[in-house]
Amino acid sequence: SLVRKWTLFPWIVLTIGIIMGGAWAYETLGWGGYWAWDPVENAGFMPWFTATAFLHSAIIQEQRGMMKKWNLMLCILTFFLTIFGTFMTRSGAVQSVHAFGEDNVLALQFIVFMAVILVVSFGLVIYRSNKLSTPTQFESFYSREFAFLLNNWILLGCAFFVLFATMFPTISEALNGERISVGIEFFNRWMTPFGLVLLLLAGAAPLLAWRRTTRERLYNQFLIPAVVSALTIIGLLIFVPETTQTTSIFADTLKLPISLVNFGFCAFVFASIGQEFYRGMMVRRRQTGSDPISSMFGLVLSKRRKYGGYIVHCGIAVLFIGFAGKAYDRMVDRTLPKPLHAVEDGKAAPLAAKAAEALVTPDVLSLVNTATESMLRDDVGLTATVAHNIVAARGAQRIAAPGQLLTISNVGPNVIAALGKYARTPHHVIWKAPLKKRMTLKAAKDTLANYNVDATRQNIQQVGDTVVVTVAYQQDIEVQTRVRKTFAELAEVVVEDIELISQPSSWFEFSGYRFVYENLIHTSDDHKDAVTAQVSVWRDGEKISTVYPAKWDYHKGSEQATTEVAIKVRFSEDVYVVLTGYDLDSQLANFRIYINPLISWVWIGFLVLALGTFICLIPQSVVDRMQTRPTSRIGRAADTGLMIALVFGLLAALASQASAAAGEHVPAGQGMGQSGVGFAAMHRPRNDTDAKAMKELLCPCGCPRQNIHDCDCGTAAKLREKIQEILVDYNMKDPQGRSDGYAAVIDVFVKEYGERVLSNPTSKVPWILPSLAVVG
Numbered sequence: 135s136l137v138r139k140w141t142l143f144p145w146i147v148l149t150i151g152i153i154m155g156g157a158w159a160y161e162t163l164g165w166g167g168y169w170a171w172d173p174v175e176n177a178g179f180m181p182w183f184t185a186t187a188f189l190h191s192a193i194i195q196e197q198r199g200m201m202k203k204w205n206l207m208l209c210i211l212t213f214f215l216t217i218f219g220t221f222m223t224r225s226g227a228v229q230s231v232h233a234f235g236e237d238n239v240l241a242l243q244f245i246v247f248m249a250v251i252l253v254v255s256f257g258l259v260i261y262r263s264n265k266l267s268t269p270t271q272f273e274s275f276y277s278r279e280f281a282f283l284l285n286n287w288i289l290l291g292c293a294f295f296v297l298f299a300t301m302f303p304t305i306s307e308a309l310n311g312e313r314i315s316v317g318i319e320f321f322n323r324w325m326t327p328f329g330l331v332l333l334l335l336a337g338a339a340p341l342l343a344w345r346r347t348t349r350e351r352l353y354n355q356f357l358i359p360a361v362v363s364a365l366t367i368i369g370l371l372i373f374v375p376e377t378t379q380t381t382s383i384f385a386d387t388l389k390l391p392i393s394l395v396n397f398g399f400c401a402f403v404f405a406s407i408g409q410e411f412y413r414g415m416m417v418r419r420r421q422t423g424s425d426p427i428s429s430m431f432g433l434v435l436s437k438r439r440k441y442g443g444y445i446v447h448c449g450i451a452v453l454f455i456g457f458a459g460k461a462y463d464r465m466v467d468r469t470l471p472k473p474l475h476a477v478e479d480g481k482a483a484p485l486a487a488k489a490a491e492a493l494v495t496p497d498v499l500s501l502v503n504t505a506t507e508s509m510l511r512d513d514v515g516l517t518a519t520v521a522h523n524i525v526a527a528r529g530a531q532r533i534a535a536p537g538q539l540l541t542i543s544n545v546g547p548n549v550i551a552a553l554g555k556y557a558r559t560p561h562h563v564i565w566k567a568p569l570k571k572r573m574t575l576k577a578a579k580d581t582l583a584n585y586n587v588d589a590t591r592q593n594i595q596q597v598g599d600t601v602v603v604t605v606a607y608q609q610d611i612e613v614q615t616r617v618r619k620t621f622a623e624l625a626e627v628v629v630e631d632i633e634l635i636s637q638p639s640s641w642f643e644f645s646g647y648r649f650v651y652e653n654l655i656h657t658s659d660d661h662k663d664a665v666t667a668q669v670s671v672w673r674d675g676e677k678i679s680t681v682y683p684a685k686w687d688y689h690k691g692s693e694q695a696t697t698e699v700a701i702k703v704r705f706s707e708d709v710y711v712v713l714t715g716y717d718l719d720s721q722l723a724n725f726r727i728y729i730n731p732l733i734s735w736v737w738i739g740f741l742v743l744a745l746g747t748f749i750c751l752i753p754q755s756v757v758d759r760m761q762t763r764p765t766s767r768i769g770r771a772a773d774t775g776l777m778i779a780l781v782f783g784l785l786a787a788l789a790s791q792a793s794a795a796a797g798e799h800v801p802a803g804q805g806m807g808q809s810g811v812g813f814a815a816m817h818r819p820r821n822d823t824d825a826k827a828m829k830e831l832l833c834p835c836g837c838p839r840q841n842i843h844d845c846d847c848g849t850a851a852k853l854r855e856k857i858q859e860i861l862v863d864y865n866m867k868d869p870q871g872r873s874d875g876y877a878a879v880i881d882v883f884v885k886e887y888g889e890r891v892l893s894n895p896t897s898k899v900p901w902i903l904p905s906l907a908v909v910g
Contacts, residue, residue: 137209138192139751145185146747152178153740164697164712165840166465166728168736171321173228176300177219183293184212187286194279197344202266203259204286210255215293217248228304229313274346281339285332292328296321303890315832317841317893319382326392327383330399333454336447337403340410359405366401370394381461386894393458400458403451407444414441434749435757442749449743452735459707459732465844466644467714467726467814470651471562473668474640563614565603565621566633569596573625578603581620585613598820598862645729647709648672652680654721663687667713667723671702678702683713683725707731714814714846726814726846814846817854823872827857827879830893841893853883 155175156168169175188208194201221244222228259266272279299316306314341355370377377397380389411430414437419429434441567573578594578601593604603621614634622629641650653668666684670677681700688696702709710728717723819825828843835849842850842857857879864875883891 138189138196141185141189141192141209142747142750145182145189146744146751148178148182148185149740149743149747152182153737157737160733161699161701162697164699164726165844166463166710166712166726166730167460168733170840171296171300171318173300174223176296177223180219180293180296181212181215183289183296184208184215187289187293188212190282191286194282198279199268200272200279201283202268203263206259206266207256208286208290210251210259211290211293214248214251214255215297217244217251218297221245221248222300228300276342276347276352278339278342278344278347281335281342285335285339288328288331288335292325295324295328299324312888313890315890315892317832319829320894323383323385323894326381329454329457330392330396333396333399333403333451336450337399337406340444340447341406355409358409359402362405363398363402367394367398370397376462379461393461396454396458400451400454403447407448410444411441435752438752438757439750442746445746445749446743447746449739449741449746452739452742454739456732456734456736456739459730459735462731464645464729465726467724467818467846468642468644468649469722469724470640470642471720471722472640472651473654473721473723474650474652562635563605564633564635565617566635567601567603567621567625568627568631569599569601570625573601573621575601577624578621581617581624584620585617587613587617597817598858644727646673647727647729649711649725649727651723651725654716654718654723656718661688661690663689665713665716665718666698667716667725669700669711669725671709671711678704679709681709681711683711685713703734705734708733724814813848813851816851817858819843819854820858821866823861823866823876824854824858827861827876828854830880831857831883831891832893834887834891856882 160168225241303313377394381392415430418433650670655666657664671679679702683700684698685695700711708730712726715724833845833850842853861875865871
């Protein structure tokens with residue numbers, strides 16, 4: 135019991151360190167995630183697994199006198215993995231952004247020290263093995279002891295898998311001279327099923343009895359949690375069909391609805407732990423005759439280790455809800471040529487001209503039978519939602535629903551000016567036409583010249599077998615349509631085959647949100663240069679926040695600009711905005727947007743876990759002082775009120791800390807670093823095969839374990855272009871063509887960079903050995 139307490143404190147300290155490291159990575163590094171299986175992360179995770187295993191198996195030794203040798207070996211492994219993790223990341227044995235470089239002398243000293251640890255520790259265990267043996271045996275698979283043992287096996291398997299996968303690049307280089315990379319996807323495919331089994335055990339183990347669980351007890355204990363779990367899965371299938379999305383485990387060909395199973399297991403844990411709390415509270419209430427709240431507090435304080443552990447299990451389930459959100463995260467890169475305030479000079483669009491004419495009679499502006507929502511969108515990029523936002527704030531009486539005729543009445547000059555300004559907002563127009571004998575880059579340029587399109591605002595390039603024409607300023611619908619028709623004639627295709635994209639240059643929509651690029655601010659002080667983008671975020675026609683993504687370029691220190699992320703924390707998801715590049719002269723800005731569902735549950739789950747751990751650590755002397763009962767009814771009522779206040783205060787603190795932990799907002803006027811247009815938006819995937827190949831290949835630029843799909847450096851942009859050039863020769867509409875094209879991309883990159891460029895190694899060794907380790 136004493137050893138378990140001494141282990142519990144460093145365990146929660148290590149847990150805090152792991153979670154704080156994830157929160158720091160999420161807020162600071164700008165890649166939208168909190169865990170990348172970097173060697174320094176894994177160095178802390180390996181002893182966490184073995185320490186967690188010991189905390190559970192120590193209960194078996196305390197209750198049944200079993201597993202003494204096993205527990206000692208877990209303690210030895212925990213200490214050894216702590217030292218080995220330090221050696222792994224500080225000696226240069228593995229490639230990591232946290233490694234200090236190679237030091238052969240230090241490495242040799244570490245190896246000798248670790249060898250002494252293993253020899254002396256296991257030697258003492260063997261020497262005293264007779265005194266550590268116990269005649270007690272497991273009596274049934276349906277027992278709490280066996281559930282704890284299974285928990286230990288899986289946790290130990292996780293520790294050895296992470297150790298092996300982290301060291302595999304170094305091992306492969308030592309054996310055959312080639313460093314084979316192991317990417318994030320490889321870790322996720324293996325650790326996900328292990329984690330789900332551990333989650334299920336977190337709910338099942340408390341329901342099992344020591345020694346043996348009878349069939350009747352199994353039925354009584356598991357009925358309610360199983361029903362709640364089944365109803366949760368059925369409800370999600372009916373009301374949230376997105377949860378049927380499949381995820382690969384172990385291999386790319388094995389796909390299951392992992393998030394759906396995860397939510398079902400979480401419901402099982404909550405029902406299981408809730409049932410245990412309820413039944414314990416009812417028993418104590420019958421024994422003491424107190425009210426439910428006092429009985430619950432008394433139950434927790436009198437059996438702190440048991441019910442504190444249950445709270446920890448609930449925290450783990452909440453964490454897994456947050457982990458499940460990773461399956462639904464979305465990302466997009468966009469380039470916006472102008473901020474909203476930079477209104478172009480020149481002739482307004484037709485609707486804006488009509489609005490200007492109406493200034494002579496400002497009391498009423500009636501556009502009935504004149505403009506539909508589609509006309510507003512095509513002419514000036516003005517949707518009914520945006521029009522409503524403009525006029526509603528200035529006293530308009532009515533606006534029609536999207537698709538109907540638009541009516542704006544009782545509108546004064548302020549509304550007309552706002553509509554006119556929006557109409558003059560620069561637009562970004564893109565035509566995409568197939569490259570043909572007559573449809574060439576020169577033909578596209580000549581076509582734009584015929585329609586008096588400013589040559590300084592054009593960008594004409596060939597992407598694969600497609601001519602992509604971009605005009606970075608407003609074009610009315612007539613010019614857009616005529617250019618599209620001309621391109622169709624040159625390419626000898628129907629007009630519908632010419633893709634036309636027209637949107638305002640200062641905003642875009644993604645995943646139900648509208649992001650409006652309002653300003654680009656450059657500041658400088660004695661310490662740094664800063665460039666900040668001001669971006670307003672809209673949802674369902676309502677402005678929910680203004681965020682300030684930025685980069686800071688410090689005058690001293692690293693030459694690389696630091697990314698200052700802007701995060702809008704919401705209950706269901708985080709809106710994560712990164713400024714990946716900019717041009718101060720033209721005001722062009724590149725943005726990367728992540729929508730991260732359920733991520734706040736990760737931070738909330740940790741706080742619940744920490745609460746349960748601290749309950750386990752409450753000294754008995756504190757409990758004795760708290761259990762001195764007042765003699766009067768008023769005193770008991772005051773105690774109950776104080777308990778309720780403490781609970782609600784703690785919950786409020788948890789909620790506020792969870793929100794604060796999820797993001798740090800940058801004040802207006804602060805910002806970012808070195809000038810230059812970002813590479814993140816260049817050569818984005820055109821189809822699923824593009825995306826699959828880009829996600830499989832790691833960026834060779836030295837970025838921290840990022841694939842070229844996510845990496846925002848110039849090298850990644852060039853490699854994305856190279857992939858698209860390779861796939862030009864393959865038919866992406868045919869399954870065989872997609873398969874052959876993907877294989878060709880992988881073959882080209884492996885020949886040029888070796889297998890270290892692959893996120894998932896093709897060698898069978900890293901797949902077979904973890905299986906053997908877990909089974910063993």
